Amino acid sequence: MACRGFGAFGALGHGMYKAEHFPRRLLLSQDEGENVVYVAGGGSHSAAITSSGDLYTWGRDEGDGRLGHGEDLVTDEGAVNVPLRVLMPEPVLSVSCGGFFTMALTSEGRVWSWGGNANFELGRNDCYTRCEPSIIPEIEDTQVVQIACGGYHSAVLTSDGQVLTWGRGGDGQLGHGSWNNGKTPRVVEDLCHCHIRYIACGSFSTAAVTEDGKLYCWGKNKNHQLGFRGKLDSENIPKQVIFGAEDGQPNKSKSVIAVALGACHGVAVLLSDGV
Numbered sequence: 001m002a003c004r005g006f007g008a009f010g011a012l013g014h015g016m017y018k019a020e021h022f023p024r025r026l027l028l029s030q031d032e033g034e035n036v037v038y039v040a041g042g043g044s045h046s047a048a049i050t051s052s053g054d055l056y057t058w059g060r061d062e063g064d065g066r067l068g069h070g071e072d073l074v075t076d077e078g079a080v081n082v083p084l085r086v087l088m089p090e091p092v093l094s095v096s097c098g099g100f101f102t103m104a105l106t107s108e109g110r111v112w113s114w115g116g117n118a119n120f121e122l123g124r125n126d127c128y129t130r131c132e133p134s135i136i137p138e139i140e141d142t143q144v145v146q147i148a149c150g151g152y153h154s155a156v157l158t159s160d161g162q163v164l165t166w167g168r169g170g171d172g173q174l175g176h177g178s179w180n181n182g183k184t185p186r187v188v189e190d191l192c193h194c195h196i197r198y199i200a201c202g203s204f205s206t207a208a209v210t211e212d213g214k215l216y217c218w219g220k221n222k223n224h225q226l227g228f229r230g231k232l233d234s235e236n237i238p239k240q241v242i243f244g245a246e247d248g249q250p251n252k253s254k255s256v257i258a259v260a261l262g263a264c265h266g267v268a269v270l271l272s273d274g275v
Contacts, residue, residue, distance in 0.1 A: 001026050001036040001048060009044045009060035010081025017081060028056045028083045042066070042097030042149070048083065053091025055104060056083040064100050065131030066115035073131070088112070088133060098149035099203075104133065109143040111136050111156055119152040119168035120183045138184045139164065150201035150219075151263075156185065161195035163188045163208050171204040172236030173219035179236060190237045191216065202261025208238065213255030215241040215268060223264040243270070 002023035003012040010017060013026050028036065028048055038049040045059030045066055061067040062078035068086040091107040101115030101122060112133040113122040120127065123136045139156065142164075146157040153167030153174060165174040166182035174181075175188040191208060198209040205219030205226060216238035217226035227241035243254040255271040 001028075001039060003046070008079075010076070010079040011041075011044050011046055011059040013046060013058040013081065013083050015082050017079070026083070028054075038094055040095045040097045042102070043099050043151070045097055045102070047095045047097055047102060049092050049095055053088075053093070053107060055086040055088055055092040055095060057086055057102065058083045064116035064129050066097075066100050066102050068102060068114045068131070068133050071131045086133065094147060096147050096149040096154075096201075098154065099151040101149065101154075103147050103149050103154055105144055105147045109145070109159070111139055111144050111147060113154070120181050121149075121152055121154055121167040123154060123166045123183075123185050125183045136185065146199055148199050148201040148206075150206065151203035153182075153201065153204075153206070154185075155199050155201055155206055157196055157199045157208075161197065161211065163191050163196050163199055165206060168204075169236075171220040172234040173201075173204050173206050175206060175218045175236065175238050177237050179234075188238060198258055200259045200261050202266065203263040205261050205266075207259045207261055207266065209256050209259055213257065213271065215256040215259060217241055217261075217266065225261065225264050225266050227266060227268075241268075 003026050004020045004023045007019045035051040036048050037051050040047045047057045057067040058080050092104050094105045096103050103113045114130045114133045117127050117129050143159040144156045145159050148155045155165045164185040166185045169181045195211040196208045197211050200207045207217045218235045218238045220234050221230050222233040256268050258269040260267045
């Protein structure tokens with residue numbers, strides 16, 4: 001794998017704190033035969049998973065525990081500038097980095113979370129930070145197939161196509177029809193009529209793609225990052241994105257296969273004319 005960009009807080013993992021203008025190779029361990037199969041980046045910390053299911057994290061950790069290495073983690077003024085392995089009891093399939101927290105999905109379909117928790121990001125019905133991975137009790141027996149972290153909220157997709165969200169809700173990013181925070185995972189009821197196959201979280205927004213290619217978005221929309229005009233700067237329930245509506249030529253037949261959200265913009269991959 002290779003990293004580049006802003007290097008403060010050790011976010012690039014190269015053992016330094018300077019920016020890299022071009023991609024520079026990063027080894028997670030001394031075993032050069034260990035392939036990286038999954039990567040994730042947060043505001044100032046990073047994570048990667050190897051082919052054997054080992055999880056590594058590095059970057060900023062000012063005592064909030066977002067790197068998952070325990071309370072005794074020794075940092076360089078709040079930073080770890082090289083990858084360290086996170087001790088997990090089972091292989092990790094995917095990882096997502098939020099603003100000050102991290103979430104991982106293991107091979108058994110279980111979801112683990114750790115880090116800052118001021119907005120209930122960890123889904124454990126309290127605001128206590130956790131420096132080591134722990135299973136989210138509310139969904140321990142739920143088969144999860146995808147996870148996503150926003151700035152201060154979280155979402156998971158279950159094997160039966162349901163979306164659950166929790167954490168900060170002040171911009172409507174939880175999709176429950178209110179602006180309240182969610183202390184534990186809760187099903188987004190407005191999506192229960194369809195089968196969801198892909199989810200994404202932006203800093204203050206959330207998106208879901210249905211099995212038949214429809215795209216729904218909700219959350220902060222001050223810059224129209226949800227893909228439609230709204231009466232308010234935020235939407236607290238999922239709303240379908242209609243492509244071409246801005247040009248006066250709405251096309252509901254466009255099929256979306258993936259979506260990604262940033263802080264103030266969104267990107268979707270579409271199938272066009274069956275291609």
